Amino acid sequence: MTIKRQRGLALSALLLWGIAIGLVAILVIRVLPDVIEYSKIRHAVKAVASESSGKTVAEIRHAFGQYAEVEHIKTLGPADLDVFKEENQVVVAFAYERRIPLAGNVSLLIEFSGSSSARDSGQ
Template identity: 65%
Template sequence: GIALSGVIVWGIVIAIVAILAIRVLPEVMDYYKIRQAVKAVAAEGSGKTVSDLRQAFSRYAEVEHIQTLSAADLDIFKEDNKVVIAFSYEKRIPLVANVSLLIDFRGSSTGSGSAQ
């Protein structure tokens, strides 16, 4: 059988993992919404100006309820005659008391972005 101390230890481990998942999951989902919006804007971006691309991202952000990143935070440039939209931001997630988790999110329309 399992001793009471073993059950308590496993309960604590499961609680810590659950707290991390509950706090981190919304931020990761927001990152994927931003990445999807950036890729959609870049896909329709040929022949458009930078301000047009920023306005298009703002419309996507309004529909998807993205408040983490604004259109002014995007880096827009051309590479090999393709529009590339890149972004990066940090998110600090408070966990317990003065302990927090810092996640550095970055991505681009070329698919070279990653959550770190």
Template identity: 45%
Template sequence: MIRVKKLQRGISLGGLLMACILLGVVAMLGMKVTPDVLEYFAIQKIIKSMAQEPGLKEGGVSEIRKAFDKRAPIDRVESIKGVDLDISKEEEQIVIAFAYPKKVPLFGNVSLLIDFEGSSTTQ
């Protein structure tokens, strides 16, 4: 009688633990970084809408900065203020740009540094 050896299938305990640890680290990164990324998209939305607004095109730089400072609390933007915006005019169109670093503490003395930047002309 010839016995056929059955091959084992499945995941080992060590493999399962490694997968859980990896999944936990990715989930922790996602939970820590998501609020800052959402804030970046809120800033992007604000400056794009401001650049298209006809009343602000006629106003000066100080008017644009005041308008940003009024809109920022609505979208819970706390990383930058109106004075941090770079405002210029290119081909009769207002260009509003910004750049700021954000340090996200992960655990212990380990942090993640993200450099956000954007402008009203970025697609």
């Protein structure tokens, strides 16, 4: 007589896995829009910096403002950009923080920063 053992997942384990997956999904849903906007900002900054030869700081900021308007970037304005020269290249840099409320008085603080510098291209 062979005894067959049951295989499977207990109800309590299923509930724990469901809760864990749900919490991770909520975190991703809350953070993803800010990460997408950061990507748009980095793309706009790199595009503005690549077209910046011979332009003044005001013209560079105005060009970023146009990109921001097209891409619907609301977090960062043209005045928030740092524009400077590094090794005869124009570098456009930015940094900002986003506080994402999670539950009650618990929130997640993310510090975003980037620049058009060649050494920052791997970020």
